[in-house]
Amino acid sequence: MIKPKRLLSLLLRFIAFGTTLAAVILMATSHEKGTFFAVSYEAKYTDTPAFKYFVIANAIVTVYGFLVLFLPPGSPIWRLVLALDLVFIMLLISSISAAMAIAQVGKNGNPRAAWLPVCGQITKFCNQVTGALVAGFIALITYIILLLYSIYNFLNPLFEKA
C-alpha cells in the first residue's frame, strides 16, 4: 500500500501542479476590451513583459510538476528533483515578484513618474491578474513546504537520535 509519507508528498505535488496550472490559465485568459469616452482600449497579459514572464515561468513549472507526479518512489532521480525544486522555487519567486511589481504600479500608479493607475478602467482584467498572482503565491508556498519536507526526509537518517 502507499505509505503515508509518499501520499503526503504526492498530495502536495498535486496541489502545486494544480495551482501553477491555475495561475497560467488565469493570467493567459485575462483580457478585456472596452470603450472609454469613444477611446477603445484593450488590455491583455502580453502588454507587459512581466506578465509574459509570469506565464512562461509558471508554464515551465507546471510541466515539471506534471512530470514529477509520475516518478516512481525508489528511483535515484529524486536527488535531482530536490535540486530542481530549489531552482524552480527561485524561478517562481522571481516571476511573482516581477508581476507583483508591475501590478502594484498598475493599481496605485506612480505619481512621481506621471504614471496613472489603470485598474479603474479595466477592473475585470485587474481582478483576474490578482487571482493569477494569488494562485502563483499558493504554488510557491506549496513548493517551499515540499522542499523543506524533502530535505527533512533526506536528512532524518543522518541525525543522531538521542
Added chain:
Amino acid sequence: MGLQNEEKLELGCSSSQQRSKKWVLLTVRVIAFLATATATLVMALNKETKTLVVAMVGSTPIKVTLTAKFQHTPAFVFFVIANGMASFHNLMMIMVELFGQKLDYKGLRLAMIAILDMTTVALISGGASAATFMAEVGKNGNSHARWNKICDKFETFCDRGGVAIIASSAGLILMLIITAMSIFKLLNKPKSVSS
C-alpha cells in the same frame, strides 16, 4: 566520550582537500558579499535632480525641479532591503566561518547554513527581478497603459539603477553556487557513529 571519538574522526578526515574547499567557499562568499553590498549601496544612493522647463509665459520659462529617488518605487525599496539583508547574511556567515567554529546547535550547524543560504537566494532573486522589470518599464515605457518612459530625462538615475541590478544578478549567481556548495557539504558530512 563518544563525542570525542567523533571529533577525532572529523579532524582526521580533514585533509588538505577539505581545507582548500573551505577557503574556496569563503572566497566566493566574500565576492558575493561585495556584489550584494555594491548593489545595495549603488541603489540606495541613487538620486538625480533635474530642472525641466515646463512652459513659457511670455519670454520667461517656468522651471520645475524634479527629483528621482529610489524610494519613489516600492520595487526599488524592496531591492535595497533584499540586497541589504543578503549582504548581512553573507557577512554573518563569513564571521561564523572564520571565528565561530565551535558554534553548533544539536549538530544542526550545516543544515542551518544551507537553509539560510537558500532563503537568501530566494530573497535576492525576488528583489532583482522586481527591480529589473520596473527598470524595463522606466526605460521603454508602456504604450498600452500610457506610461511614459523616464530614462531619457533621468539618464544617470537609470544608469546607476542598471549597475545595481547587474551587481545584484552577479551576487545571485554566486549565492546559487554557495548554496550548492553548502548543500554538498551538508550531504557529505561525516555520518555520526551511533553507539
